[in-house]
Amino acid sequence: MNARQTEIINLLLLSYVPIHLRQFEMQFGVSGRTIRNDIAEINEILEENHFPRIHSDRRKGFSLSLDREEKSKLQEFIGLKLDEEYLTREERVLDLLVEIAFSTSPVYLYAKEEEYGVSKSTIDEDMRVLRSLLRDYSVKIVSQPKLGVLLSGQESSIRIMLYSLISNHLSKAENKMKQSKVLFKHFAQKVKQLNQLFEEVFESRVDKLYQLNYILFTLIWILRVRKGEHIEIRELPIGELEEDGLSKQFVERVAMNFKLKEREIEKDYIFRMLQSFNLQKLSSTVNWLQLQILVVDLIRFIEQRTSIPFSHKENTLQQALFNHFIALASRVNNHIQLTNPLKEKIIENYTEIFEAMTVFKSRIEEVLESEIIDDELAFLCIHFSTILSQLNKESSYYYKTVVVCHYGIATSQLLAQTLIEFFNVEIVAILNSSEVGVIEKLDADIVFSTIELEDVTKPVLVVNSVLDENTKQQIRQFLELNQPRRRLVSNRQDYTEMLREVLTIFEKNQSVDGEVYTDLETIFKKYRLDINPREVQPMIQDILMDQNIQITSEEMDWKDSIRFAAKPLLDEEAITEHYIDEMIRTVEKYGPYIVLAPHMALAHARPEDGAKKLGLSLSIFKCPVSFGESKEQQVSVMFCLSAIDSFSHLNIMKSLVNLIRATNKIEELSKARDIQSAKTILLQD
CATH class of the missing domain: 1.10.1790.10 (PRD domain)
Known part of the structure; x- marks a missing residue:
């Protein structure tokens, strides 16, 4: 099965109504006979593998009727049987961008047609989409007979554009290169080399997300320099260049490894841009x-x-x-x-x-x-x-919608996807102007059309195929006007709220610790329920145990007070001795930054400094501890936080921020003389 035949199946799977032969002819730029031959071959393969055949109706066109299970199996089958890996439009656009931006050989569109197994009209539409993306960055695409297709614009803008679009695609792949066919094909080996160089230079632990973005920008620089595209002096970021030995060492190692002979201005540029990631100060x-x-x-x-x-x-x-x-x-x-x-x-x-x-x-x-x-x-x-x-998208209501467009199937699908992105709609069918009669037979609430429609009883809004802000406002008003037609969502797949309710039941009857959370999450995963772990986090009352609340009348200096506040966490092995040393060292280096509000401090260090598990302690000093000369820096209430990552403690942080705003609570806490009183003051609304 070739790439065109695979795309034919994909189009039929996506369409709720039959597709006319002429639409396939326009899509692939081939004759009707070629399309019929393709479908005959597809039907042989479908029959051999026990799938329903593509049905042909001379008046209506071609259709493929499958239930959900059959559709899923066919999609899986296609993925396993492709002679060449099929690329979606989004993937083709990305592949075109990467090739045009980084290839040291000329890129010709006719060669890409053959590579992708698609028609000239399909490539033309891909390029239209790509030009639209680049327009926002003041970058254009030009074509020259001997040089092929090129990017035109300020080199600094081109690099920012590449970083923005590629990092956006990476985020859709959950920041995993191997989940993107295009990026893995072009970048995997080079990213592996850069990761190795990075870890040799930056020995201290760095957040993987920052490392990935640091390396991505470096890779873009390498490939553009190799292509012979250079920054002009007027494009350099404004500001003095600070000394950064590790970044300098990294760039020199990169230049040597990739055999680059970059100009001084390029060194200046990449130093400045990599410093914007500033990995050393990120750990501040x-x-x-x-x-x-x-x-x-x-x-x-x-x-x-x-x-x-x-x-x-x-x-x-x-x-x-x-x-x-x-x-x-x-x-x-x-x-x-x-x-x-x-x-x-x-x-x-x-x-x-x-x-x-x-x-x-x-x-x-x-x-x-x-x-x-x-x-x-x-x-x-x-x-x-x-x-x-x-x-x-998660709103409780949605509209079943028909899209009518006379510009062709590609433009129709673009309009449909834009509607889905911005509004609560489900696309029932995408029709052309000759198929309007089908609308009355469809289970749909409203219709969006690029042309005026007659004899349609359902509410119709005529829109442009590309939605601007004025059109979006018209759509909002149109939806509001037709609220009685909207439908209630009854089958959402995100059970995060359900998990929260389960946790609430547990919390009414017993203390819920991290182990209980983990067990519940495991159960939900077992039954394939979609849980976002970042949205289910312990509250302050779950993590602040009685044994972690201390009240003392002892006089002590600020260093001893941090050691005192940290002791319960050290005893339960939530932190190491190094974590305590690091808390003290950072106050010595940065000053009393841990004093967040008058008379209240939050002692903490970075997760990588020795935090072994999430933990919180509270210490109340009858004799205030001096962190500075001002009255507000005389601390009576000190929390000590152990956080193992950047998100698991966010509910605790939110509670502490609320406490900072309620200065009367800090004053009340400072006067608490037993554990129960302290908990009552802290946890009351």
Whole structure:
């Protein structure tokens, strides 16, 4: 079975209505006889393997009627039997981009047609999609007879575009190169080499996500330099270059390993860009704490201003924003801020979120101690818009929808996918203008069409095939007007809320520790229930045991107070001695940053400094401990936190942030003289 035959099956599997012969002719740029021969061969293979045949109707076209199990088996069968691995449109577009950007040989589209096994019209549509993606980055595609297809634009913009689009594709593959056919084919071996060099240079533990992005940007630099594309001096990031021995050593090792003879300006460029990841300062305990508090405040503020329930996905959003803020803090520290080619589109599409972000901007600038440009704010908005899209998809209501488009099947599918992305719709059928009569027979609530329709009794909205913000607003009004037609979702697959309810039942009857959480999660996985572990985390009352609450009248200095507060965690082997030493060392280095509110401190170090499991202790000092000269730095209440990663303790952090705001609670805690009183004050609403 060749690639065209495989795509024919895929199109039939995706379509709810028969597909006319002429649509296949237009899609693949071949004759009707060729299509009929293909379908005859497909039917032989289907029969041999006990699948239903493709049905042919001279008037309606070709159809493939399968139940869910048959469809799943056929898709699996296709995957195993391909002579050449089939690429989806999204994968072809990515492959084209990678080839055009990095190939040292000319790239010709007619050769890609043959490689993919698709028609000229299919490649033309792929290129239209690619040009649309690049337009946002002020990058164009040009074609020259002897040089093939090339990227045109500022080299710095091209590299940022490549980093943005490739990292976005990686995120869809859950940041695993092997889950992306295209990236694995082009980059796997080189990424393996870079990982080895990276780990030889940066011996200390670094978050794998940061390592991947650091290496990705390095790889883009290597491949563009090899292609002979270079940065101009006017494109260098603004700011003085700081001395960074490890990054310098890494780049030199990379240049030697990949046999690069880069110009001084390229060295300057890659040093500046890699410093924006600033791996050494990423481990700063100050950033780690301050930025987590900033993230909690930001989510709450944006939710209050927009009335969008971002807290429903708070833990997912917290982790994404926290990762982003660390990189942003590092860039700002190195006097680098990135221009955002999507800024205007983000402001236009997510005006309310962006306006709320600009109001919160001063708080971000206060923490980062630098002015933040709107381009960077727009990057932050993307995280909220992603969650907004998820919330929309998970809404309790949806509409069954028909799409009618006279531009062809590719444009119809693009319109359908855009509707699915932004609105709560399920596409029942994608029709062309000659198939309008089918609409009345379909189980559909509303119709979106690119042309005026007659004799259709269902509500119809005429839209452009490419949705702009004005059209989206019209669609929102159209859906609101037709609310009585919407349907209740009854078969959601995410059982996270169900797990929370189970945990609530347990918590009413007994203490729930980490082992119980793990056992419950295992049970849910056994029965194939979809659980997001980042959204099911212990609360402060689950982790703060009675034996971890201490009240003392002893006078001590700040170092001894940290050792005292950490002792319960050390005794239960939640932390090591090194963790305690690191807590003290960072206060010596950065000052009393652990004093988060008047008279309250949170002692902690990085997870890699000796945290063995999640733990929390509370110490109350009858004789306040001095962390500085000011009155507020006389600490009576100290928590000690052991966190093993960046997300499992976020519910605890949220509780502590609430405590910081309620200064009266800190005062009440400082006066508690027994464990039960302390727990009552801490846990009361």
